[in-house]
Amino acid sequence: MRVNFTVNGRPQEADDVWEGESLLYVLRERMGLPGSKNACEQGECGSCTVRLDGVPVCACLVAAGQVQDREVVTVEGLADYAKHRQDTHPGGGCASGACGTTLDEAKRWQSKPTDGRAGEAAPLSPIQQAFIDAGAVQCGFCTPGLLVAADELLENSPSPSDQDIREALSGNLCRCTGYEKILDAVRLAAARQEEAVQS
């Protein structure tokens, strides 16, 4: 079957999609967006977390056919998504992307690959930068899912408590770090966000 949907602000079309295929497979294998990781395939690990119409979901549990006409944001589009949020909705959030982006903005809004070297090639979202600065990345496999989940947390609760952070990230497994640096990174991003709003 054919599926049309929006990924990181761009209309996309996937052909010959198998009916039982997951959104994750379509993103990784058909659209060349391997940022969302494939690990457990049962919603346990959160490595494939993406935003579906603004809502964080496990892409492995969304049937490809279910995303017809809907909007997906992956970790590849996170920096642009966060920038758009800051430009168009300062201090707030743009969950659905239905805010009416101007044509000019839409034209400029593209997902660009980074070279993976501490963001030298392209600007990072605040949460991505915080992960680097806090040393929250080890093997990196869980990082994309954590970034998408943490970014959504900061969008909806600007000064989250430690409990809020733990709960928001409870669906994302990391087997390297023991989570402390990840929590540090989210606290750092929250603190920077607050500073930016105040100044």
Add this chain to the structure above:
Amino acid sequence: MDFLRPASWEEALAAKAEHPTAVPIAGGTDVMVEINFDHRRPEYLLDLNRIGELSEWEVGQESVRLGASVPYSAIMEHLRAELPGLALASHTVASPQIRNRGGVGGNLGTASPAGDAHPALLAAGAEVEAESVRGTRLIPIDAFYTGVKRNALEPDELIRAVHIRKADGPQQYSKVGTRNAMVIAVCAFGLALHPETRTVRTGIGSAAPTPVRAKEAEAFLNAALDEGGFWESGKIITPAIAKQFAALASGACNPIDDVRGTAKYRRHAVGIMARRTLGWTWEQYRGAGRTLEGAA
């Protein structure tokens, strides 16, 4: 495999009538796991995501009509006052990502004995609104679970909504697992006080082939509370009554040994949860003016 994408409820019913083997998919949190692991290759997938009304709820006089696809996260956020037991249960479901997609309709459709919503529905009192092209019927929750992963739905029926009685007293929910997130219940217990009718209802999860009520325990407790005048006086429930209630709740289990726990452990834990949830709800009932909302 065929992917059916009905744009309306009527179209969905027609599709299900035409293809009774079609597997409904909403949140996908059960169905997609089975497909990803090659445990299931349904001939037809029936996508319900495009039917917006399934994600809506109405709060009525007596009950809440909860659309089958209302995600757990919405129940937690918006229905804590009306459905405190179910809101607490929803909070124990997996992770935020899963709670954003999964809903009670899927829990009922899968009818796993370990489904988190079931004990709360049994304790609150509920009816499942099942519909087909032949018509609509309300299935009492007590008659809905018919076996391990089996329910009372006919092949051409779909779950449209669940009618859950609004709380008229405190409700609690307790679940045993190895951590707070991403846990399939080892066993679970829901309890609701119904001061208007002076009754207590319960629900046991993951400790019998289906979710069940501890009916003997309820009958014993209802009689004991009535005889002792507890509802009027608001006295502390005597330990002897609580102990007997717990023993009878434990006796209502018919568990198995499996990877998550032994039958013996489950029986024991259900007794403990019965006693605790009774204590928590009764304290809430005694403390006049306290909120009836779930604590989580």
